[in-house]
Amino acid sequence: MTEGTPRAPFGARLHSAIAARGNLCVGIDPHPVLLEAWGLGVDAAGVREFSRRSLEAFGDLVPAVKPQVAFFEEHGSAGFAVLEELLGSITESGALSVADAKRGDIGSTMAGYARAWLGADSPLACDALTVSPYLGVGSLAAAFDTASENGRGLFVLARTSNPEAGGLQGAGGPTGTVAQSVVDEVGRRNAASDPGVPGSFGVVVGATVGDPPRLDSLSGPVLMPGVGEQGGTLADVRRIAGPALPHTLVNVSRHVLRAGPDVDAMRSVARALAETYRFVGPA
Numbered sequence: 001m002t003e004g005t006p007r008a009p010f011g012a013r014l015h016s017a018i019a020a021r022g023n024l025c026v027g028i029d030p031h032p033v034l035l036e037a038w039g040l041g042v043d044a045a046g047v048r049e050f051s052r053r054s055l056e057a058f059g060d061l062v063p064a065v066k067p068q069v070a071f072f073e074e075h076g077s078a079g080f081a082v083l084e085e086l087l088g089s090i091t092e093s094g095a096l097s098v099a100d101a102k103r104g105d106i107g108s109t110m111a112g113y114a115r116a117w118l119g120a121d122s123p124l125a126c127d128a129l130t131v132s133p134y135l136g137v138g139s140l141a142a143a144f145d146t147a148s149e150n151g152r153g154l155f156v157l158a159r160t161s162n163p164e165a166g167g168l169q170g171a172g173g174p175t176g177t178v179a180q181s182v183v184d185e186v187g188r189r190n191a192a193s194d195p196g197v198p199g200s201f202g203v204v205v206g207a208t209v210g211d212p213p214r215l216d217s218l219s220g221p222v223l224m225p226g227v228g229e230q231g232g233t234l235a236d237v238r239r240i241a242g243p244a245l246p247h248t249l250v251n252v253s254r255h256v257l258r259a260g261p262d263v264d265a266m267r268s269v270a271r272a273l274a275e276t277y278r279f280v281g282p283a
């Protein structure tokens with residue numbers, strides 16, 4: 001981006017990226033067990049090489065790449081330095097970066113996380129950040145505002161893919177489930193979006209969920225993990241996304257990464273998935 005040129009909204013940039021590359025998002029999750037399987041050290045240097053090979057394999061194939069922040073954070077400042085470098089390299093590969101940090105806190109503290117991940121020139125700035133609404137969607141106000149100001153986006157956890165989530169997120173009240181109320185509140189923040197182009201505020205809904213929230217009034221993108229190792233299928237993705245299918249990013253991490261360390265082998269798994277998970281015609 002030229003200095004001084006405002007960044008286009010995340011929703012519009014994602015819309016173009018999906019039109020060009022389809023709906024698959026691949027995760028970079030340097031689990032210790034994968035680092036070992038690849039013959040790499042379980043340290044920041046191993047994570048750096050893992051990230052480099054992963055991005056070489058699929059960075060130019062997919063609209064978005066999702067680093068799992070936990071596996072960088074566990075290596076301290078050296079791990080964060082690798083993540084900073086990776087976020088820049090994802091942009092160079094032509095993909096959007098989704099930092100999966102699941103941040104959430106009281107409003108005044110959330111403002112610090114917002115500046116860190118969504119600020120104009122922050123070292124860890126990403127195109128979109130995963131955030132947790134379980135301190136109240138309103139506690140995320142600074143993240144919504146900072147993302148809007150800088151053309152970045154959010155994916156707010158609504159109905160996550162893990163089996164433990166249902167008791168809390170699927171709990172019902174007179175107006176529907178907790179997850180539905182999150183989707184509806186996020187959707188209200190997208191109200192002014194252009195028809196056909198998603199707003200910049202999305203939700204996370206797992207591909208493993210039997211009782212998903214309705215997404216018809218979201219007007220924003222969906223990040224849908226849970227395909228592959230967690231058992232979600234193409235049919236699940238179609239059923240759960242419904243009208244939001246064209247704006248859905250289907251995330252797959254370990255199923256691709258297990259094909260490594262060979263870059264061509266990972267690329268061929270990612271390419272096959274990218275063909276399967278394409279819900280819009282080529283641009």
Ligand SMILES: O=c1ccn([C@@H]2O[C@H](COP(=O)(O)O)[C@@H](O)[C@H]2O)c(=O)[nH]1
Pocket residue numbers: 027029068100159160161162204205206225226227228229230251252253254255
């Ligand atoms: O509900 C959620 C939210 C986030 N995730 C993250 O997605 C990937 C999934 O990895 P796989 O190897 O494809 O299972 C991982 O980073 C999770 O933290 C999720 O799975 N479910």
